[in-house]
Amino acid sequence: MTDWHELEERRFVKQVAAAAERIVRGEPSTSLIIVAPPRTLAALRSDFHPDVKLRIVAELAKDLTRHPVGDIEKHLRDE
Template identity: 35%
Template sequence: MSIKLKRGLWVVVADGEKALFLRNQGDNKFPKLEVVYEMEQENPPTREQGTDKPGRYAEGPRSAIEDTDWHRLNKERFAIDIADRLYKLAHRGEFDAVVLIAPPQVLGEMRQKLHKEVDEKIQAEIPKTLTNHTISDIENLLRAA
């Protein structure tokens, strides 16, 4: 995979709780990513979100209903929020090309929700968790890709 780090390229680094929208102010040889927008969602573990006991269908040994995974559902909702934000930015002509960097599951959720207008501008997808990395670490990864 070869990523052309042209000036103005957007890079979205996300996980299930945080997203950084970065714009390259440099070039292919010397990328200089600057934060344009940041999104965060508080998403505690499911055990801290749901307190009810699982429901039951009827009496019997296999009657329990599986607990809702609130943590996973919030990650999916956050992926939808990121996809919506990307659509609004693309629709306003804010970027011509974008690179998505997220864990595989989040990337999959986002991909399902992306509008065609955004999908056409995706230059690359990198299935990694980089939200806790520095901007220079992200620049180095992109340069190496």
């Protein structure tokens, strides 16, 4: 049986990894902080291009998708 949610999550991870690669290629001095739920974060780690991995300065394994930007900033400061 096909798990459509799993397939969509995989497609999303690939899109995010590709977007991160475009960002670091366009802005060579860019540093990245990656925030994602633990399972998604693990998938991203395996899909990130080595150039992206070099730019990651911090990771936060939390689902903050429903939080306002101010709350996300607080989580980043507290970690």
